Amino acid sequence: MLNVTILVIIALGYVLTRLYFLKKEIKRATRQLNDLNKNITDKKVDIRFFDRDIEKLAKEINNQIDLTKKAKAEKSLTENELKQAISYISHDIRTPMTSILGYMQLLESDEITPEIRKEYTSIVKNSAGRLKVLLEDFFELSIIEQADYPVKIEVIKLNHLIVEVLVGFYEEFNKGNLEPTITIPDHDIIITADPSAVKRVIENLVVNAIRHSSGHVTIRLEKLNTSVQLTISNSVTQLSEQDLHHIFDRFYKADQTRIGKGTGLGLPIAKSLMGKMNGNLTAELIENQLFMKCEWKY
Template sequence: MVYLVVAVSMIAVAALIRLYRLKKELKRIHHQLHTYNQGLTGKKVDLRFFERDLEQLAIEINHLMDSAADAKALRRRTEYELKQSISHISHDLRTPLTSILGYIQLLESNQGTEEEKQEYVTIAKSRTKRLQALLNEFFELSVIESVDYELNMDKVNMNVLIPEILLGFYDRLHERSEEAVIQLSEEQIRLTADESAIKRVVENLITNALQHSDGPIWICMEKHQSTVALSIRNRANHLTQSDLSSLFDRFYTADRSRSGRGTGLGLAIAKSLMVKMNGQLTAELHGNQLAMTCVWRLDHDA
């Protein structure tokens, strides 16, 4: 009987000790969470516990902390991008609007010759078209990036589509001082994608190359084992490696004064469409040449 009492007493003491240690560990977790939530430290919960279940709890808490930190960073980036977008679109809207209003006031003043008035009208129309293009592209990008936007995925013959797109740029490509260098694969290339989206992407990339380079443009389409890559290269003496990470941001232009003809939305639209098609659009700088490369996955039977 005595042994039984001693055994029960020892079990009770061990249970009390274990309960005390558990309570102490829980207090430590509570203290660490409190200091973290108060912003007093960025340190996560320690994982040194005598109880395995507490270790698993601490691991899950740390995962929640990581998720919360990622969400916070994403929110800050989103807020920053929103502020930047508002700032850029305000600038890009204000500039042509101010110009249009200025020329309208000149026309209303009845000063100047008929030739000068006609010139004012021509310039005002040009600014209006730029404003219209900006608004159209901004609306298009907003639609593309919406969750509900869906592409019409179907079989696309790249051997037919790409030459058709390039034919539309024939005059602009050949009026340059140096002709374009075009290399297209003769292999049969078919993939599942949205034909109009591919056309929009390639047109935007070629337009970007034409606007920002007066030298030759290289256009190359290659078929690989499981992918097809379309690369468009042009001289880009004004770009640096630091520009590459921002090229596909909406409203980004390497022209710091934002005085160029581009809206800074064309590459953002191209990037969004490529993502929607489960493809990739990347930019690389090789010396003074910028290479934009689109990559699509080939169908298994292609």
């Protein structure tokens, strides 16, 4: 009977001791979380008392801390991008609006000649057109970036679609005194994607190449071992590696002094559309040549 009593006392002592240290560890973890929440420290929770369940709890708490930090960083980045986007769009809207209002005031004068009036009217129309394109592109990008943006995936003969798009740019190439080098296989190159989205991507990349080429544009379609790749490249003179890092950012223009050279939304729209189709769009600068590569896996 005495032995039983001793064993009970030992067992009770063990339980109470373990309970004491567990409670002490919980209090310590609580203090650490409190310091973390008050930004006194950014250290994650650590434990000193060995217990499998406490270890699991501490691990899950630290995982949640990591997720919270990541969410805060993403929120901060999104807020900064939104502020930057608002700043850019405000600037790009203000420029044509100022022009429109200024020339509208001049058109109210009875002293200007019919020729001058016609010239001013043309300037107002051009400014209004730029404003319309900017707002349409901004609205389109905001729609594309929504999680539930619909894409209709189907089988596409990509070589035929590219030729169809390029025919529509015949006059644009002529105006820019550009004779593009086009390499497209005669046999069918098949991908699964959204035809209208693919067409929009190609159009945006070709427009970008024409606007910013310093003299040469190359369009090449090829079937690789595991993918189909469309490369649209153009010669450049003022693009740097730093510019390349931001080339798909909203409103980014490598040369901010070039007014009227587009909204700066064409490439972000193309990038977003490729992502929606599980494709990929990348940019590479080799010497003085910018390569835009669209890739569809198969």
